[in-house]
Amino acid sequence: MDNIDIGKKVERFRKAKGWSSRQLAKIAEITPSMLSQIERGLANPSIQTLKVLAKSLDVPTFSFLLEESNTEDLVVRSNERKKMVVENLSYELLSPHFTGTLATAIMNVPPNTSSSEKLLEHKGEEVAFVLEGKIKVFLDDKEYILQTGDSVKIPAFMKHKWENDFTENAAILFSVTPPSF
Numbered sequence: 001m002d003n004i005d006i007g008k009k010v011e012r013f014r015k016a017k018g019w020s021s022r023q024l025a026k027i028a029e030i031t032p033s034m035l036s037q038i039e040r041g042l043a044n045p046s047i048q049t050l051k052v053l054a055k056s057l058d059v060p061t062f063s064f065l066l067e068e069s070n071t072e073d074l075v076v077r078s079n080e081r082k083k084m085v086v087e088n089l090s091y092e093l094l095s096p097h098f099t100g101t102l103a104t105a106i107m108n109v110p111p112n113t114s115s116s117e118k119l120l121e122h123k124g125e126e127v128a129f130v131l132e133g134k135i136k137v138f139l140d141d142k143e144y145i146l147q148t149g150d151s152v153k154i155p156a157f158m159k160h161k162w163e164n165d166f167t168e169n170a171a172i173l174f175s176v177t178p179p180s181f
Contacts, residue, residue: 006064011039013057028056088113103179107172109164119159124176126154133170136163
């Protein structure tokens with residue numbers, strides 16, 4: 001929570017409205033000096049003051065509490081992807097990291113390879129899209145053949161596995177929430 005500067009956010013929302021600090025103070029019914037101290041980080045507003053400022057600025061109260069993101073950390077260049085190889089399977093992480101509530105990766109499955117010997121389950125909900133090739137996906141006791149362009153949603157804790165017993169490589173784009181690989 002080190003990256004949260006409530007005062008800067010109040011100031012940014014105020015300036016976006018084109019208001020002076022005196023105008024916002026009047027609308028929010030707080031003193032101009034209190035608003036000035038909040039914006040300069042010299043005073044921490046109470047929850048009630050945050051609610052009043054949010055209502056005055058027409059923004060959700062929680063918007064003052066969101067951490068700032070360094071946008072450079074959000075971009076993943078194709079030649080800088082994190083890669084992981086497990087036996088014959090390879091994974092390329094498309095999201096910057098495994099933190100947060102969502103991760104996206106490409107799983108490359110060579111011919112005559114499967115993701116596991118037996119069906120496995122995990123707490124993450126998953127959506128997968130076949131980028132190239134075709135592959136079998138086992139969902140509980142059913143087997144499906146997915147081809148390029150097909151997709152599947154795998155609910156949390158559903159037993160599943162991937163199997164490529166075809167002659168060409170299969171590439172699967174998938175997202176998992178929360179991340180669990």
